Amino acid sequence: MRRWLTDPWRKPRLLEALVYGYLAWSVLPVAIAVWFSFNAGRSRSSWQGFSLRWYWQDPVLSVWNDPDLQRALLHSLRLAVLTTLVAVPLGVAFAIGLDRWRGRLAAGFNFQMLLSFVLPEIILAVALLFLFTNLLKAVQLGTWAQLLGLVTFQLSYPVIICRARLLSIGSEYEEAAMDLGASPFKALRHVLLPLLAPAIFASAVLVFADVIDDFVLVRYLSADAASEPMSVKIYNTARASPTPALNALATIMLFSSLLAITLGFFVYRRLTRGERKRESTVEGFAAQI
Amino acid sequence: MATQEAPATSREPGQAGPKPPHGRGARPASARAGAWRPRWFWPSFAVPGMVWLVVLFLLPFYVVLSIAFGAVDPLFRTPVPVWNPVEWNPFQFELLYDRIFGPGAFLGPAFLRTFAYVAAATALCLVVAYPVAYYVTRYAGRRKGLLLVALLAPFWISYMMRMLAWVNLLESDGMINNVLVSVGLLAEPFPWLAGQPVTVTLGLVYGYIPYMILALFAGLNGIDQRLLEASRDLGASRRRTFVLVTVPLSRQAILAGLVVTALPMFGDYFTNDLLSGSPRTSMVGNLVNDAIASPGQGGQAAALVLVMMALLALPMVLYIRATARASREAGR
Numbered sequence: 001m002r003r004w005l006t007d008p009w010r011k012p013r014l015l016e017a018l019v020y021g022y023l024a025w026s027v028l029p030v031a032i033a034v035w036f037s038f039n040a041g042r043s044r045s046s047w048q049g050f051s052l053r054w055y056w057q058d059p060v061l062s063v064w065n066d067p068d069l070q071r072a073l074l075h076s077l078r079l080a081v082l083t084t085l086v087a088v089p090l091g092v093a094f095a096i097g098l099d100r101w102r103g104r105l106a107a108g109f110n111f112q113m114l115l116s117f118v119l120p121e122i123i124l125a126v127a128l129l130f131l132f133t134n135l136l137k138a139v140q141l142g143t144w145a146q147l148l149g150l151v152t153f154q155l156s157y158p159v160i161i162c163r164a165r166l167l168s169i170g171s172e173y174e175e176a177a178m179d180l181g182a183s184p185f186k187a188l189r190h191v192l193l194p195l196l197a198p199a200i201f202a203s204a205v206l207v208f209a210d211v212i213d214d215f216v217l218v219r220y221l222s223a224d225a226a227s228e229p230m231s232v233k234i235y236n237t238a239r240a241s242p243t244p245a246l247n248a249l250a251t252i253m254l255f256s257s258l259l260a261i262t263l264g265f266f267v268y269r270r271l272t273r274g275e276r277k278r279e280s281t282v283e284g285f286a287a288q289i
Numbered sequence: 290m291a292t293q294e295a296p297a298t299s300r301e302p303g304q305a306g307p308k309p310p311h312g313r314g315a316r317p318a319s320a321r322a323g324a325w326r327p328r329w330f331w332p333s334f335a336v337p338g339m340v341w342l343v344v345l346f347l348l349p350f351y352v353v354l355s356i357a358f359g360a361v362d363p364l365f366r367t368p369v370p371v372w373n374p375v376e377w378n379p380f381q382f383e384l385l386y387d388r389i390f391g392p393g394a395f396l397g398p399a400f401l402r403t404f405a406y407v408a409a410a411t412a413l414c415l416v417v418a419y420p421v422a423y424y425v426t427r428y429a430g431r432r433k434g435l436l437l438v439a440l441l442a443p444f445w446i447s448y449m450m451r452m453l454a455w456v457n458l459l460e461s462d463g464m465i466n467n468v469l470v471s472v473g474l475l476a477e478p479f480p481w482l483a484g485q486p487v488t489v490t491l492g493l494v495y496g497y498i499p500y501m502i503l504a505l506f507a508g509l510n511g512i513d514q515r516l517l518e519a520s521r522d523l524g525a526s527r528r529r530t531f532v533l534v535t536v537p538l539s540r541q542a543i544l545a546g547l548v549v550t551a552l553p554m555f556g557d558y559f560t561n562d563l564l565s566g567s568p569r570t571s572m573v574g575n576l577v578n579d580a581i582a583s584p585g586q587g588g589q590a591a592a593l594v595l596v597m598m599a600l601l602a603l604p605m606v607l608y609i610r611a612t613a614r615a616s617r618e619a620g621r
Contacts, residue, residue: 029458
């Protein structure tokens with residue numbers, strides 16, 4: 001044992017075992033939950049044969065036929081699309097402005113933006129709930145309040161990602177374009193934005209995937225059952241002996257966000273094609289997170 | 290863009306990107322050449338985001354302050370915000386103080402429990418995540434990309450789904466109890482989901498460990514391999530190289546990992562609700578959630594949120610300063 005431990009060429013078997021053990025621990029529970037969404041019976045722990053009952057065959061309880069589950073699914077998607085559409089343009093402009101402006105005011109706002117990134121979500125959620133119920137009463141709880149809250153919470157992603165990319169781009173390309181006669185807007189439009197495209201795209205994918213999973217904010221800012229997305233649905237029913245339809249709902253969300261990420265990865269690879277790389281595309285994409 | 294070509298009143302040369310070698314004096318060529326940017330050009334991009342943050346990030350906290358230091362409607366017991374700071378009244382905090390430290394304090398244990406659970410869960414995260422991140426950066430070879438994808442997968446799986454998966458497994462007729470009973474380790478099903486601190490702590494580890502792995506991976510991946518080779522060439526053993534070179538070089542990553550995993554844990558209440566649901570394991574997040582859910586406790590919720598922010602201010606600011614420094618160094 002001692003000799004084996006001190007052998008400098010030994011393969012790190014223990015470490016390897018730990019890594020694969022960890023992966024199993026991290027993936028298996030979810031895989032089992034997915035597996036039981038195809039169960040023919042009501043149980044979520046004993047297998048009674050394969051069926052698509054909980055997806056659409058069951059006339060009442062399946063995701064397809066239960067209006068509550070369907071609405072939750074659609075509301076998650078609606079919030080994700082709307083938030084991405086608002087947060088990404090806002091964040092990209094904010095990133096460009098903060099990066100190039102460099103005043104004391106800009107530093108202060110940069111601090112605020114980073115604070116919104118590390119702040120536990122429940123704190124922001126309570127603060128926004130009080131804002132919408134006490135001061136900005138014109139904003140109804142429900143989709144509007146959820147959208148405003150989610151954009152605030154997600155704004156830091158595009159800003160952080162785009163600023164990292166802006167650092168590596170530098171300002172030389174724009175200066176060159178402007179030396180050649182481009183107006184500042186043209187330099188921005190034809191030089192800077194195309195260079196930023198991978199970062200913009202990566203942040204859009206991230207925001208989308210993150211909003212689909214959001215729970216704390218959307219729950220506090222929801223008005224009634226109609227504005228409760230998938231995550232809140234799972235929270236409400238997970239301990240109340242649900243049917244595998246809940247697993248089916250979660251599985252649908254799982255595959256749609258995995259699909260979005262996979263597509264995102266391939267588009268990202270296309271966008272960064274031809275760039276000199278020190279690291280693999282996966283690492284580059286991962287670094288964006 | 291006609292507005293851009295208006296005559297110059299103040300010539301604002303190209304903004305400093307990466308600093309030119311001679312400091313701010315050396316200007317890019319555009320200062321002399323045709324195009325130039327008006328002074329307001331870059332700030333105007335930041336304005337929408339600034340307005341957004343003022344209205345939806347700063348203002349909400351002012352509302353929280355006005356409620357925490359505000360009054361209570363005598364009839365409905367609902368919180369009434371007091372907008373003028375001069376009239377603020379700390380009675381909510383006195384009440385909260387009594388509930389935490391006073392006789393019959395029923396909130397105090399939740400605070401202690403939160404620190405205990407978060408400390409245990411973060412420590413476990415570090416102990417598990419460090420070897421995993423270390424292996425992926427140093428030994429994974431060609432499988433690095435694939436392993437990284439597997440390690441990142443939990444980020445794309447809904448947190449609620451991951452907890453639901455454990456609820457399924459841990460129920461009294463769930464798979465784990467079935468297996469343990471059938472091999473004879475347990476005489477009868479163990480109530481995992483009925484207020485067990487172990488379940489809650491492991492649930493927190495399961496939920497937040499991906500953040501730790503990502504932070505450590507980023508740090509360990511950035512270590513110059515030549516330093517490790519140098520250490521080995523100079524005669525240090527594997528273990529000494531690890532202890533004297535790798536660990537010190539990853540100190541920043543460890544700190545970042547601890548902060549990014551611990552902060553969301555402090556605000557967590559849903560893991561607890563799903564995996565225990567018992568007041569015996571409730572944490573600060575649960576106190577906030579309960580206060581929000583029960584009528585007349587809005588003032589307490591606001592006070593609790595402010596106390597939470599005060600407790601977490603130091604790690605948050607340290608983390609922000611560390612990231613700002615790291616990005617400055619990257620820009621050099």
